[in-house]
Amino acid sequence: DDPIAAAGAATQIVADAGGRVSARTEHAAEDGGQASAELTLRIPADAVDGVRADLTDLGTVTETALESSDVSASQRDLTTRITTLRASIARYTDWLGTAAETSDLIELESAISERQTELEGLEAEARDLDDRVAMSTITLSLASEYVPVTTAPENMGDALAIGWNGFVAFWGALLLGIGLSLPWLVLLGVIAVGVVWLVRRSRRTATASVLSTPVAPDPVLFAAPVEPPTPR
Structure with a gap:
């Protein structure tokens, strides 16, 4: 639960095994954050397994990595x-x-x-x-469990204040979004107006072309009168 205390216990475990701590960093919890500690441990090679087993008893192990090299x-x-x-x-x-x-x-x-x-x-x-x-090297990282801080309103005034702050935050975020998107909306509106104007202009041009085209009249055939034959 307490990484600082666990770091002290780890230091004692390493010292009992004949090892040493070559680096140690500790961070206390602040404003509901996590406390943490990190240690670089140097342990005799023949005591590594025992020390690792003892260190796992200090808390819940979330990750383990082993690496070896031939020198x-x-x-x-x-x-x-x-x-x-x-x-x-x-x-x-x-x-x-x-x-x-x-x-x-x-x-x-x-x-x-x-x-x-x-x-x-x-x-x-x-x-x-x-x-x-x-000597083998073990890097030990310790951290407390993260617990989110929640504060319930103690009275009606606090509840109203929380509600009002939420209301203001909502509308503030909405206005901010509108302000960010306004230039794009204006640009899209200008493009839309231009497209509508071009479409209407093309339609007017096509109508005027149809009206100005002359229509040829249908031909009318006239038959010449036939005179009756003269009697002899």
């Missing part, structure tokens, strides 16, 4: 480089004892110093790698 190749490479550098330093040291010229002494001392610096860096890497092999 044997890196260890062999570091060991070889360290051995080679140590032999090189010993050889240059022997030459330094027999050098007679000042220039040779300066050159040998510079070479020894350069190799000694490189050797110290490799030895630091080897110690870090040995620690990674001997």
